[in-house]
Amino acid sequence: MVNCPAMAHRSHMRAIAERSTTQLGLITTGQLTRLGVSEQTRRSLTARDAIERVSPKVWRMPGHPPSWRQRLLAAILEAGPAAAVSHVAACAWWRLDGVPPGSVEVSVPYAQRPRGVPGVVHRSRDLLAVDIDRRGILPVTTPSRSIIDAAPALAPAQLEAAVDGAARSGLLRLPYLHWRIDSLRRQGRPGIPALLDVLPPPQPRPREESWLERRLTGLIRDAGLPPPRLQARLRHTGGKARVDLLFDEARLVVEADGHATHATRRQRQADAERAARLMAAGWRVARFTYEDVVERPTYVVETLRALLGLQATDLVT
Numbered sequence: 001m002v003n004c005p006a007m008a009h010r011s012h013m014r015a016i017a018e019r020s021t022t023q024l025g026l027i028t029t030g031q032l033t034r035l036g037v038s039e040q041t042r043r044s045l046t047a048r049d050a051i052e053r054v055s056p057k058v059w060r061m062p063g064h065p066p067s068w069r070q071r072l073l074a075a076i077l078e079a080g081p082a083a084a085v086s087h088v089a090a091c092a093w094w095r096l097d098g099v100p101p102g103s104v105e106v107s108v109p110y111a112q113r114p115r116g117v118p119g120v121v122h123r124s125r126d127l128l129a130v131d132i133d134r135r136g137i138l139p140v141t142t143p144s145r146s147i148i149d150a151a152p153a154l155a156p157a158q159l160e161a162a163v164d165g166a167a168r169s170g171l172l173r174l175p176y177l178h179w180r181i182d183s184l185r186r187q188g189r190p191g192i193p194a195l196l197d198v199l200p201p202p203q204p205r206p207r208e209e210s211w212l213e214r215r216l217t218g219l220i221r222d223a224g225l226p227p228p229r230l231q232a233r234l235r236h237t238g239g240k241a242r243v244d245l246l247f248d249e250a251r252l253v254v255e256a257d258g259h260a261t262h263a264t265r266r267q268r269q270a271d272a273e274r275a276a277r278l279m280a281a282g283w284r285v286a287r288f289t290y291e292d293v294v295e296r297p298t299y300v301v302e303t304l305r306a307l308l309g310l311q312a313t314d315l316v317t
Contacts, residue, residue, distance in 0.1 A: 097161040109127070
């Protein structure tokens with residue numbers, strides 16, 4: 001006679017193993033339910049040490065090796081989809097100099113109060129979409145935001161090493177870090193004075209190439225948006241491209257299309273090909289015409305604000 005319960009357990013374990021493999025050996029209660037694993041089956045699998053509970057909503061496959069990354073992911077899965085690894089833990093995730101791995105910290109929107117998270121939870125009123133990098137398995141605050149949040153917990157030598165290493169490796173741009181500090185220190189955030197002590201002063205802005213680019217960067221500056229990198233060079237599958245404006249942390253390229261430089265069919269075709277190659281390399285591309293910049297500045301600013309994740313509705317998403 002076929003042992004149906006045993007076959008069902010084997011079927012469940014295959015499904016659990018397949019799903020958890022993509023999550024460092026972890027799986028949530030909601031995912032188990034969608035796989036058809038009932039509460040009674042969960043108790044049975046737990047009694048057989050086939051799965052073990054990590055937190056109220058997260059389970060682990062015992063055969064998967066435990067690690068710091070797994071602990072971070074467990075905290076994120078428990079805290080919910082709006083959470084991100086942050087503070088000292090995020091600095092360690094980015095391998096910033098002077099910050100060893102080990103701590104588990106996540107930030108969530110202030111309105112949320114997750115319980116049972118296996119780590120430290122920070123409730124944030126000012127976490128923007130642009131502050132979170134979601135390209136990998138773990139959502140994590142960007143290097144700039146991570147350093148700002150971690151500043152109160154880091155010694156001056158650690159803070160200086162983290163900033164210097166991140167700048168040298170290209171993980172952050174000092175003009176952007178200065179902009180983010182300016183936008184947050186009005187709230188009296190702790191750690192800002194110590195961070196400013198180790199930062200070099202802001203550098204003069206490089207010259208833009210054209211009148212239209214100067215007009216566009218002026219709109220960006222007057223609107224209080226983060227400073228872009230000008231005339232930056234990026235690699236793509238076809239080689240290198242020099243772009244007008246680049247917002248590194250938002251992975252956003254902005255091009256100013258003047259009448260003289262983008263007028264012919266071949267020029268437009270080349271522009272479209274370059275944009276496609278940049279998008280294939282993971283960059284977003286926004287183009288603004290002369291008419292946009294001169295006659296519709298509000299449209300330009302609001303479009304950039306949305307693309308940068310700086311709209312008021314994104315403050316706690």
